[in-house]
Amino acid sequence: ESIMVGQGLNWEETVPAQVESILGIQSANLAVHGFSTDQAYIRLLAELPRFRQPLAVLSLFSPGLFNRNMDEDRPHLGPDLAWLPAKLRWRLALIASIAVPYRSAEEIDRGVAMTLAVLRSTIDLAHARGAMPLIVVPQFLPEDPTDRAVRRLVLDDASLPYLWVGLDPGWRLPHDLHPDARAAHVIAVAIAHRLRDANVHASGK
Numbered sequence: 001e002s003i004m005v006g007q008g009l010n011w012e013e014t015v016p017a018q019v020e021s022i023l024g025i026q027s028a029n030l031a032v033h034g035f036s037t038d039q040a041y042i043r044l045l046a047e048l049p050r051f052r053q054p055l056a057v058l059s060l061f062s063p064g065l066f067n068r069n070m071d072e073d074r075p076h077l078g079p080d081l082a083w084l085p086a087k088l089r090w091r092l093a094l095i096a097s098i099a100v101p102y103r104s105a106e107e108i109d110r111g112v113a114m115t116l117a118v119l120r121s122t123i124d125l126a127h128a129r130g131a132m133p134l135i136v137v138p139q140f141l142p143e144d145p146t147d148r149a150v151r152r153l154v155l156d157d158a159s160l161p162y163l164w165v166g167l168d169p170g171w172r173l174p175h176d177l178h179p180d181a182r183a184a185h186v187i188a189v190a191i192a193h194r195l196r197d198a199n200v201h202a203s204g205k
Contacts, residue, residue: 001031001032001033001034001035001040001060001062001065002031002033002034002178003015003031003060003062003138003178003179004016004029004031004058004060005029005031005032005033006029006184007033007173007176007178008173008176008178008180009180009181009184013181013184013185014029014184015184015187015188015191016028016029017029018184018185018188018189019188019191019192019195022188022189022192023192023195023196023200023201023202024202025055025200025201025202028047028051030043030044030047031060034068035068036065036068036069036071036076037059037061037068037069037114037115037118037119038069038076038077038114038115038118039076040059040060041077041118041121041122042077044057044059044122044125045125048125048129051129053130054126054129054130054131055131055132055195055200055201055202056126056131056132056133056134056195056200057122057125057126057129057131057132057133057134058134058135058136058191059119059122059133059134059135059136060135060136060137060138061115061119061135061136061137061154061155061162062137062138062139063137063139063144063146063147063148063149063150063151063154064144064147066111066115066150066154067103069111069114069115070103070107070108070110070111072084072086072087073086073087073088074086076114077114077117077118078110078114079110079113079114079117080117081114081117081118081121112153112154115154116154116158116160119135119154119155119160120158120160123160132195132198132200134162134163134191134194134195135155135160135161135162135163136162136163136165136187136190136191137151137155137162137163137164137165138165138167138179138183138187139151139164139165139166139167140167140168140169140171140172140179140183141166141167141168141169142169143166151164163190163191163194165186165187165190167179167183167186167187168182168183171183171186
């Protein structure tokens with residue numbers, strides 16, 4: 001996902017690098033540009049066993065990117081976390097869906113169910129490794145009503161704990177919608193405070 005990757009930023013400006021600098025805990029950035037929630041989860045499943053003593057597992061959820069979680073034109077996970085093949089669409093239909101986005105109630109319900117399953121499994125996976133799970137929700141202000149509705153539908157209604165971080169709308173890259181270094185710093189500081197409050201530090205939890 002591009003926000004955690006650090007789209008347009010130098011490494012030291014990215015969220016993981018700034019959290020590392022603030023807490024003195026080595027960060028590993030597993031994010032991949034353009035990933036959906038289920039793709040990020042699959043990558044975490046593959047990479048987490050490589051770490052001897054993970055202290056925290058951070059997952060980014062952005063209501064504005066929830067649309068990706070409903071894409072079925074790529075291999076994807078279902079609500080039961082079963083691996084499903086891509087559903088191919090006619091090129092014209094694909095272009096139309098980009099130009100005029102529309103999601104049926106069924107697609108939204110399926111997307112919510114899959115997202116919840118992935119986030120809950122991510123939390124369980126972190127706990128199983130003795131790590132603190134943390135869902136981070138960065139949001140440029142003012143919060144769009146649609147974004148607020150998605151956040152409440154996916155996170156609040158399921159009582160999933162998360163860290164909401166409000167961002168100044170001017171803290172974006174030039175000619176780009178991604179957070180700049182100032183916004184990344186605000187996100188990193190909020191994460192560091194939450195981890196400190198949970199007594200997560202380099203010698204253990």
